[in-house]
Every structure is written in C-alpha cells, then in structure tokens.
Amino acid sequence: MDKKYQNAFFIFGIVVLVVMVTQLDFAEVWQGLQHAGYWFFAVVALWAFLYIFNTASWYIIIRSQEKAEGAVRVRIPFWWLYKISVSGFALNYATPGGLMGGEPYRIMELAPRIGTERAASSVLLFVMTHIFSHFWFWLLSCALFVLTRPVNLLMGTLLSLVGTFCLAAIWFFLSGYRKGLAVRAMNLLRHIPGVRRWARGYIEAHSGQLGKIDQQIAALHNQTPKTFVLVVLSELLCRICSALEVFFILLVLFPSVNYIDCILVIAFTTLFANMLFFMPLQLGGREGGFLMSVSALGLTASAGIFVALIVRIRELIWTAIGLLLIKLEKRHS
Numbered sequence: 001m002d003k004k005y006q007n008a009f010f011i012f013g014i015v016v017l018v019v020m021v022t023q024l025d026f027a028e029v030w031q032g033l034q035h036a037g038y039w040f041f042a043v044v045a046l047w048a049f050l051y052i053f054n055t056a057s058w059y060i061i062i063r064s065q066e067k068a069e070g071a072v073r074v075r076i077p078f079w080w081l082y083k084i085s086v087s088g089f090a091l092n093y094a095t096p097g098g099l100m101g102g103e104p105y106r107i108m109e110l111a112p113r114i115g116t117e118r119a120a121s122s123v124l125l126f127v128m129t130h131i132f133s134h135f136w137f138w139l140l141s142c143a144l145f146v147l148t149r150p151v152n153l154l155m156g157t158l159l160s161l162v163g164t165f166c167l168a169a170i171w172f173f174l175s176g177y178r179k180g181l182a183v184r185a186m187n188l189l190r191h192i193p194g195v196r197r198w199a200r201g202y203i204e205a206h207s208g209q210l211g212k213i214d215q216q217i218a219a220l221h222n223q224t225p226k227t228f229v230l231v232v233l234s235e236l237l238c239r240i241c242s243a244l245e246v247f248f249i250l251l252v253l254f255p256s257v258n259y260i261d262c263i264l265v266i267a268f269t270t271l272f273a274n275m276l277f278f279m280p281l282q283l284g285g286r287e288g289g290f291l292m293s294v295s296a297l298g299l300t301a302s303a304g305i306f307v308a309l310i311v312r313i314r315e316l317i318w319t320a321i322g323l324l325l326i327k328l329e330k331r332h333s
Contacts, residue, residue, distance in 0.1 A: 036310055039248045043314050046244055051089070053238035055082040057231045058126045062110075064227040065118055065216055074114050083325045084109050090322020093315055103127060105326075117209055121216035124182065128217070132173045133235035134270065139166040141267030148260055162271065178222065182213040242266055245314070249307050265307070 033040055059081055066073055088102035103123050110119040142163045145151070151159065176184065186203050203210065246262040 033310075033313070035306070036249065036252055039252055040310060040313075042248045043245050043310060044317055046242075046248070047314065047318055050238055050242055051082065051086050053234050053241070054089070054126075054130070055085040057129060057234045058085060058122065060227060060231050060234070061125045061129070062114065062118075062122045064224050065122060065219065067224070076110075076113060083328075086318070087322040087325045090319040090325075093319045093322075117212050118216065121182075121213040124213065125217055128173060128176065129231050129235055132170070133232055133239060134274070135166045135169045135173070136232070136236055137239040138267055138271050139163060139170070141264055142166070144260065145264055149264075176217070177228070178218060179214070182210045182217065183207075186210060239266070245311065246307055249310050250303065253303050253306065 036043075055078065059076070059078055062076060062081075084106055088106045090102070091105055092102035106123045107116070107119045110122065113119075114122075139162075142159045145155075145159060183203075190200050190203070240263060243259065243262040243266045246265050247257060247259055250257040250262065
C-alpha cells in the first residue's frame with residue numbers, strides 16, 4: 001500500500017482512539033483494573049487467540065479462491081495476514097459505520113500480492129461469513145435460552161422476533177453466496193438518496209470487475225461447499241470462545257459463574273450493540289447491552305457495568321495494538 005494511505009489510516013485511527021480514551025473516567029478505570037486483577041491480563045491475551053480464528057477464515061478463503069480459479073499460488077505468510085486482520089478490526093472499532101475503515105485497508109494491503117479483484121472478493125467473502133456466523137450465533141443462542149432459562153410472554157415474543165430476523169438474514173446471505181452480492185449491493189445503492197448518482201457511475205465503469213467478484217464469491221459456496229462450511233464453523237467457534245471473556249470477568253464477582261450464561265450475555269450484547277453499528281467503538285450500545293443482558297439473567301446491574309468497563313478497556317488496548325501494527329507494517333514495507 002502507498003505510504004500516504006497507510007499514514008492516513010494510522011492518523012485517523014489514533015485521533016479517534018484519543019477521543020475515545022478521553023471519554024473514560026480514569027478513577028473508575030483504575031478501580032476496575034484493581035478489582036479484576038490478573039484476570040484482566042487473561043482477557044487481553046484471549047483476543048490474541050481469537051484473532052487467529054478470524055485470520056484462519058480469511059486465509060482459507062484466499063487459498064480456496066486460488067484452487068477454484070487455478071491461479072498461481074502466491075506466498076501469503078499467515079502471521080502477516082494476522083497483522084492485517086488485527087489492524088483491520090482496530091480500524092472497524094474506531095470507525096463510525098464499522099466496515100468503512102478496516103475493509104478498505106485490508107483490500108489495499110492485499111491487492112499488491114493477489115490483485116485488486118481477488119483481494120476485494122476475499123475481503124467481501126470474509127465480511128459476509130463473519131456477519132453470517134453472527135446470525136447463526138444469535139439464532140442458536142435463542143434456542144439455548146429456551147432450553148436453559150424460564151421464558152415468559154415478553155421474552156418469548158422477543159426471542160421469536162430475533163429468531164425470525166436471524167432466519168431471514170441467513171436466507172439473504174445464502175442467496176448472496178449462491179449468486180454473488182457485489183452487483184446486488186451496488187444496485188441497492190442506486191436507489192438510496194445521496195449515493196445513487198455515484199453508485200450508477202461506479203456500476204457503469206466497473207460492471208466487469210463487479211461481475212468477476214460475484215463469480216469468485218459464488219465459487220466458494222457452489223464449488224467448494226466443504227471449505228464454506230469450514231469457514232463458517234471457524235467463525236462460529238470464535239463467537240462461542242469469545243464468551244470466555246465474560247467468563248473470566250465474572251469469575252472475579254461470582255466464582256460459580258455458568259459458561260452458558262456467558263454465551264447468552266455475549267450473544268444478546270452483540271445483537272444490541274450491532275443495532276448501533278453507526279457509533280464508533282459502539283459507544284454506549286455495548287455498555288447498555290451488557291447491562292440489559294446481565295440483568296435479564298438474574299445478575300446484578302453492577303456486574304453488567306463492571307463487565308462493560310473491562311471489555312471497553314480491552315477494546316481500546318487492542319485498537320491501539322492494531323494501529324501500531326499499521327505503523328510497523330509501513331516501516332517493514
């Protein structure tokens with residue numbers, strides 16, 4: 001990637017990170033860290049492991065595209081891709097709208113190695129699979145709640161709405177996997193005020209490239225279904241393992257914490273937070289999600305606030321790490 005773009009991503013991320021840090025109550029942060037003790041370091045270290053799942057999914061997608069197209073195998077070091085993944089997630093954390101920061105960065109870093117079309121399709125496929133696994137996770141969590149918790153009329157109605165929404169989203173993504181999503185997404189933008197003029201011009205200028213990207217997207221699902229299932233399961237397993245974060249934090253307060261409850265906390269917190277995707281670092285949404293989900297499971301509101309605080313600090317640390325990796329990549333290049 002050109003140095004000026006790397007610097008732009010880095011500076012933008014640092015500015016947003018500084019703004020987010022200034023919103024913290026440092027006395028509350030210090031008190032929370034003292035209370036968490038060594039479990040806080042376990043929470044931070046956990047994400048070094050979880051990002052391996054995400055990188056593996058992206059790596060499998062890139063390699064499956066080479067096989068499907070009969071392309072020449074290009075050497076892409078796994079740990080280099082890991083660095084790009086961590087930096088991409090850091091930019092997504094800091095960017096309002098989520099995908100507007102990390103995904104362009106991933107494409108621009110990978111394009112010199114495998115070409116813009118394949119880089120774009122691999123990133124789009126990874127994002128689709130990442131989101132697709134979320135809907136499966138939320139749907140399975142609804143079933144888990146019904147099997148393990150008492151359900152009243154209100155909760156039954158909410159679970160039914162969430163389940164219906166997840167099933168509709170899964171159908172939409174499966175359709176996108178079979179037929180491709182790039183052209184359909186751009187055609188949708190043609191009807192949105194403010195961007196439709198740009199979208200029409202872009203489609204006219206890049207219709208061939210968009211068609212090739214859709215062919216590459218469909219190839220993963222249609223030609224290599226085992227690879228598709230493997231990638232989805234890898235992302236789903238990452239969602240389940242991410243509940244360890246809540247498990248470690250709640251162990252500080254409740255030594256007999258139930259891991260199933262931690263899965264439900266993560267599921268419904270991420271569902272609520274993703275409804276507020278337009279906010280940088282999902283500020284406020286994540287905290288509100290933890291508070292509501294922990295309270296719904298019969299735990300104290302103070303436990304939800306404590307979990308939200310530790311998770312927020314962990315996110316800031318990994319955002320800083322991801323931004324520093326952009327700078328390290330720049331020096332290496």
